[in-house]
Amino acid sequence: MRLAQTVSLFKEYIGNYIKTKLTYRADFWVEVMSDLMFSAMNLIFIFVVFRQTPALGDWSEAEVVFVYGYFMIPYGVFSTFSNLWNFSDRYITKGEMDRILTRPAGSLTQVMLENVDPPSLIGSLVGVGIMIAAWLKLGLPFHWYDPLVLIVLTLGSTMVYVGLYTALAAVSFFSDAPTGIVPLIYNIQNYGRYPVQIYNKAIRFLLTWLLPFAFVGVYPASFFLERHGDRATAWLTPLVGAAVLAFGLWVWRCGVRRYRGAGS
């Protein structure tokens, strides 16, 4: 019942989203292009760097590109459904959270649906394309279960993102002053784009266990890479994702309980 309700809500919100976007078509494409340009910049970086060196640690160019392609997939899914960047400003400072809490649907569900951002999914599609190109270049074998595994791993990685950023958004329930912590984490996330093996032990530990951004890129991607295939670590992805998501939801719930409104 609860799920069916959420799905029908989702349909309504998407309908509204499409209506507003059709009014400003140019904005839609500008947003898509801007997302893609940022990825293009990172890919150009990889291509240019590999003109000077045959390998990054013991990772070849196609392998690094493969990891980057994977990295784009869960990030696109996450940005589509969990666009919480302006949560503190819009919902806490301007008091829109009050409106959310008077409604029967779950508060996080509503906040997520109000900010749903489908253009980000195009980034995921481009990521799939990049992965396929690198896959062919590496001559990796293709198994019937690979697409299924990719879906499971993508879900796991997406949960890592959603959990972490939900927890961070919920921090604004406790303190409405801008903490600057979200951009901080966002920048750490960039470390996950590249093989974690190039970092030192402390950073590798941080990326695996504390802010598990290695699970949104290199660990799950290496499931498919023969030379770096570490399947045990790759299979941790959905588990880590579930744990981080549970943590994020717990922080959110504590935050909502504490919330007293902006008072205006």
Next chain:
Amino acid sequence: MISAYLDFIRIRFLMMLAYRVNYYSGIIIYAINIGAYYFMWRAIYGDAETLGGFTAMQMTTYVAVSWMARAFYFNNLDREISNEIRDGSVAVQMTRPISYLMVKAMQGFGEGLFRLLLFMAPGMVVVKLIFPIELPADPARWLVFFAMLWFSFVINTQLNIMTGLFAFFVENNQGLMNLKRIAIDLLSGVILPMSFFPEWARAILNWLPFQAITYLPSSVFTGRLNGADVGNALLVQIVWFAALLVPIAWMWRAARRRLFVQGG
């Protein structure tokens, strides 16, 4: 007249000072970014002595000083100008007996000055403590570097003003602003020195203003450019500064003829 412009610098500086807490986390973010590229470059170098004419030590220094320089020259004048054009407040500013564009440039400088003193200077100390970098011993080099840094700021500001002024001519210049930001990060040499690009790309980049923003000053700072090359680098910056004045003056004249403010 001059004192009016100086006041704009002062006011913006004080405004930034009022919100300085945001900047402490900014220093950490820059350290995180420098760290990501530091490990990346270390893996890229592997056993190689020099790549693209940089030793590993010079490269680390290059990355650090480029990011710190970015803190100084970076500003959002393009966004500020295009917002003021879109909401029409530019008309009020135009009636004042001072140059609108100069006011904007001064505000940008106040912001840059703030970041130079409260961000770049402490940031450089933090970076020096964490990463193995080599600061120039020769005081003359420091002097030239600061002169070049000034021109980095001026040229970047000119490009920002041009991008912002586009709002007079197109309805939505968001895409253009995003494109400009990525172009500057990629093509000015913040994430990748020019000398790493393939020959054909370098031939094009040499004729674009971007390298004058980061690559040239940082190359002087790291000691990759010496003797007459230093003078040439400074000359390139001065020529770009003079050349960019022309399109700005032209755009500004054309813009004033187009300006049509609704209501008010």
